[in-house]
Amino acid sequence: MGWDALSLVDAADDRPPIERRAVVRGDFLELQARTVIERVPPAAGIAQRWAVSPYRGCAHACRGCGARAGHRKLGLDEGRDFDTRIVVRPNVAERLRAELARWDGQELAVGLGGDCYQAAEETYRLMPGVIAALAAAGTPFTVYTKGAAVLRDAAPLARAGARVAVSIAFVDERIRRAVEPGAPPAQARLELVSALVEAGVDCRVVMAPVLPLLSDAADQLSATVRRIASAGARRVEPVVLRLPAGTRAWYLRWLAQAHPQLVERYEELYDRAGLPSPGYEGRITGQIEQLCRVYGMECGAPPAERREPRAAQLALV
Numbered sequence: 001m002g003w004d005a006l007s008l009v010d011a012a013d014d015r016p017p018i019e020r021r022a023v024v025r026g027d028f029l030e031l032q033a034r035t036v037i038e039r040v041p042p043a044a045g046i047a048q049r050w051a052v053s054p055y056r057g058c059a060h061a062c063r064g065c066g067a068r069a070g071h072r073k074l075g076l077d078e079g080r081d082f083d084t085r086i087v088v089r090p091n092v093a094e095r096l097r098a099e100l101a102r103w104d105g106q107e108l109a110v111g112l113g114g115d116c117y118q119a120a121e122e123t124y125r126l127m128p129g130v131i132a133a134l135a136a137a138g139t140p141f142t143v144y145t146k147g148a149a150v151l152r153d154a155a156p157l158a159r160a161g162a163r164v165a166v167s168i169a170f171v172d173e174r175i176r177r178a179v180e181p182g183a184p185p186a187q188a189r190l191e192l193v194s195a196l197v198e199a200g201v202d203c204r205v206v207m208a209p210v211l212p213l214l215s216d217a218a219d220q221l222s223a224t225v226r227r228i229a230s231a232g233a234r235r236v237e238p239v240v241l242r243l244p245a246g247t248r249a250w251y252l253r254w255l256a257q258a259h260p261q262l263v264e265r266y267e268e269l270y271d272r273a274g275l276p277s278p279g280y281e282g283r284i285t286g287q288i289e290q291l292c293r294v295y296g297m298e299c300g301a302p303p304a305e306r307r308e309p310r311a312a313q314l315a316l317v
């Protein structure tokens with residue numbers, strides 16, 4: 001069963017569709033999924049076209065998280081439910097192994113539907129199985145995370161040749177507390193980058209999301225890139241905030257309370273699809289590229305990888 005099919009069941013039952021299918025354990029909703037490799041919306045702004053997520057929803061509770069619409073499809077809301085009701089796929093590794101047996105070797109993103117190293121991972125420990133499945137299939141992958149728990153898996157990630165992208169969009173703690181209230185502080189993530197580099201993991205920093213008019217001033221960008229360079233990162237990937245359906249209303253509701261004077265300017269800056277104006281995005285990306293040159297780092301996402309699937313490699317021997 002794909003995640004999108006959940007809304008089709010038992011119309012007479014007024015519980016959210018997910019609760020009719022899942023085993024509910026506190027804030028966790030355990031759901032046995034039939035398929036786990038999902039298409040990445042082009043507007044996500046990342047290089048990979050396909051993704052696998054052990055969790056849907058995220059306790060890091062980032063206001064501008066682009067994955068919020070997924071909860072609405074499950075009959076939950078994209079605001080507080082996304083932050084507090086985490087959908088867990090206990091069989092993710094098993095299903096992933098089955099799907100990878102027919103995979104064409106394209107790179108997968110891991111953890112877009114919810115951070116794969118959020119607190120739920122301490123309970124469920126799904127990532128070792130996911131990494132093992134991807135490594136066995138020889139599939140390239142990038143793990144997207146803000147969670148220090150990724151360090152637990154540094155050795156298997158390094159052996160698998162995985163990429164890890166740690167999100168650090170700004171280093172101002174006041175902003176972090178307002179827009180990423182459940183995520184670790186920037187300093188903890190900078191230390192995580194240093195530790196991953198030290199452990200031999202191919203690690204970059206995703207400056208995502210740069211928040212228009214809140215974290216995009218020249219001195220803010222400069223301070224952030226400088227500290228990322230000091231942490232030992234060799235590449236920075238800038239991503240300006242996107243406001244797709246499901247994210248837009250939640251973010252703008254907060255903005256109207258916290259910074260009402262900015263709402264109109266956001267309405268002007270974003271199109272109906274939730275993308276920032278190309279002129280604005282190009283200016284911010286250009287500033288970060290220039291800062292990366294100053295600090296000796298590469299800028300931008302590396303191209304998505306493609307490796308010959310392991311089964312095909314064996315067939316050639």
Ligand code: SF4
Nearest residue numbers: 058060062065114115
């Ligand atoms: S850590 Fe990532 S997945 Fe989690 S809420 Fe923030 S942006 Fe979304």
